Amino acid sequence: MPEPELRLVSQGPPDVDDLMRRASRGDSQAFEALYDELSPAVYGLARRVVRDPARAEDVTQEVFLDVWRKATRFDVERGKAKTWVMTIAHRRAVDAVRRSEAQKRQDHQGAPEEVSHDEPADALIAAEEHGAVRDCLETLTELQLESVRLAYFNGYTYGEVATLLDKPLPTIKTRMRDGLIRLRDCLEGAR
Amino acid sequence: MSTDLHTLSGAYALNALSAEEAEQFQRHLEACPACTQEVRELQQAAAQMGASEEISPPTYLKAKVLAAADRTPQLPPQVTRGNVIHVPRHRWSAILLTAAAAVVLIVAGVVGVNQLGGGGPGEQQDLLAEGVVRVFQAEDAHTATMETANGGKISVATSPELGEMAVDTDELPPLDDEHDYQIWAIHDDTYAPVGVVEREKGAAMDMPDPETVVAITIEPRGGSEQPTTEPIMQVNPSEV
Numbered sequence: 001m002p003e004p005e006l007r008l009v010s011q012g013p014p015d016v017d018d019l020m021r022r023a024s025r026g027d028s029q030a031f032e033a034l035y036d037e038l039s040p041a042v043y044g045l046a047r048r049v050v051r052d053p054a055r056a057e058d059v060t061q062e063v064f065l066d067v068w069r070k071a072t073r074f075d076v077e078r079g080k081a082k083t084w085v086m087t088i089a090h091r092r093a094v095d096a097v098r099r100s101e102a103q104k105r106q107d108h109q110g111a112p113e114e115v116s117h118d119e120p121a122d123a124l125i126a127a128e129e130h131g132a133v134r135d136c137l138e139t140l141t142e143l144q145l146e147s148v149r150l151a152y153f154n155g156y157t158y159g160e161v162a163t164l165l166d167k168p169l170p171t172i173k174t175r176m177r178d179g180l181i182r183l184r185d186c187l188e189g190a191r
Numbered sequence: 192m193s194t195d196l197h198t199l200s201g202a203y204a205l206n207a208l209s210a211e212e213a214e215q216f217q218r219h220l221e222a223c224p225a226c227t228q229e230v231r232e233l234q235q236a237a238a239q240m241g242a243s244e245e246i247s248p249p250t251y252l253k254a255k256v257l258a259a260a261d262r263t264p265q266l267p268p269q270v271t272r273g274n275v276i277h278v279p280r281h282r283w284s285a286i287l288l289t290a291a292a293a294v295v296l297i298v299a300g301v302v303g304v305n306q307l308g309g310g311g312p313g314e315q316q317d318l319l320a321e322g323v324v325r326v327f328q329a330e331d332a333h334t335a336t337m338e339t340a341n342g343g344k345i346s347v348a349t350s351p352e353l354g355e356m357a358v359d360t361d362e363l364p365p366l367d368d369e370h371d372y373q374i375w376a377i378h379d380d381t382y383a384p385v386g387v388v389e390r391e392k393g394a395a396m397d398m399p400d401p402e403t404v405v406a407i408t409i410e411p412r413g414g415s416e417q418p419t420t421e422p423i424m425q426v427n428p429s430e431v
Contacts, residue, residue: 039256044244061256151202174201
C-alpha cells in the first residue's frame with residue numbers, strides 16, 4: 001500500500017487551465033485528464049437541465065467533442081478553462097431542451113402546450129447544492145433566485161420566465177442581472 | 192451603450208435569450224469591452240452554480256468520448272484580434288466588377304490601394320479585425336497553409352457559410368521599407384488590385400466567384416496598379 005501522505009504531496013489536483021493548453025496542442029492524455037476532472041460537473045449539469053440520463057450522456061459527449069475541437073481557441077485571458085467548459089455545457093444542454101420542446105410542439109401540430117416546470121416556489125435551493133454556491137444563492141431575493149434558476153436549470157428564455165412568474169419582461173431581465181451580480185460578488189468574497 | 196441592451200447581460204449569461212437576441216447582443220459585445228467583462232464575470236458565476244452538483248457519468252461514456260475525439264480534427268488556432276485588416280464587403284464586388292470591365296480597372300485599383308493603405312484607427316480598426324477572426328473561427332472554416340515562392344508561409348481560411356475568406360500573412364518574410372505585399376484578384380487573366388496588406392496583419396474579404404484566383408506579389412511601397420513581379424502565391428479560394 002502506498003503512503004497516503006506521499007501521494008498527497010506528489011500529486012495535487014491537476015491544473016485544468018494547463019490541461020486545456022496541452023489538449024489544444026493535440027495532447028490526448030491531457031484531454032483524458034480533462035475529461036476525468038470536468039465530466040462529473042458537465043454531466044451533473046446536463047442531467048439537471050435535460051433530465052433524461054441518455055440525453056444527458058449525449059450532451060456530455062457533444063460538450064467534450066466541442067472542447068477538443070475548440071481547445072485551440074481557448075484563451076485563458078478571457079476566463080478559466082472550467083468556466084469555458086461549463087458555459088459550453090450549459091449552452092448545449094439548453095439547446096437540447098429547446099430542440100425537444102420545438103419537436104414536441106411540431107408533433108402536436110402547434111397546439112400550445114402548458115409550460116411545465118418543477119414548482120419554482122418549492123425547494124428553491126436544491127438540497128444537493130452545497131458549500132459556497134448554496135450559501136451565496138441564499139443571499140438572492142426570491143424573485144432573483146427564481147428568475148436565475150428557471151432560466152439556468154430549466155432552460156427557459158427570459159420571456160418564458162416572465163410569463164411563468166407573471167412579471168413584466170424588464171423586471172425579469174433586471175432580476176437575472178442583479179441576481180447573477182449578487183452571486184458573483186458573494187462567490188468572490190467566499191474565495 | 193444602450194441601457195436596454197446592457198441589462199441583457201444577465202439573461203445572456205444564463206443563455207436565456209432567443210437566438211436572434213443573443214446574436215444581437217453578441218454584436219453589441221464586440222463594441223463594448225465593459226459589457227464583455229461583465230458577461231465574463233456573470234458567466235463565471237453561472238458556471239460555478241452549474242458545477243455545484245457533480246454526478247459521475249457512466250464509465251462507458253469516457254471510452255466513447257475519447258474514441259470520438261480521436262477521430263475528430265481540432266480547429267486551427269484563431270488569428271488574434273487586432274492582428275488583421277479587413278477588405279470591406281462592398282469593395283470586393285467592386286473589384287470583381289472592375290476586373291470584368293478592364294477600362295475602369297486602373298482607376299478603381301488606385302482608389303483601392305489608397306483605401307487599404309491605412310486601415311483606419313480606433314473603432315473602425317477593431318470592427319474590421321472582427322471580420323477576419325470570424326472567418327478563421329467559423330464552424331465550417333476550411334483552412335490551408337501554403338508555402339510561398341519567397342520562402343514564407345501563408346494561411347487561408349474560407350467559410351462557405353459566411354461567404355468570406357481571410358488570409359493570415361504573419362509568416363511571410365519581412366520586406367524592406369521600399370516594398371509591400373499586395374493582394375490581387377485574377378479573373379480571365381486580368382489582375383485587379385485588391386490592396387496592400389501589412390505583413391503582420393492580414394485581410395478578410397468576400398469569397399470571389401469560383402473562376403477568380405487570389406494572388407500576392409511584392410510591389411514597390413504603396414502598391415502598383417498592375418503587378419510588377421511574379422506572384423509569390425496563388426490560390427483559388429473555392430478550392431481551399
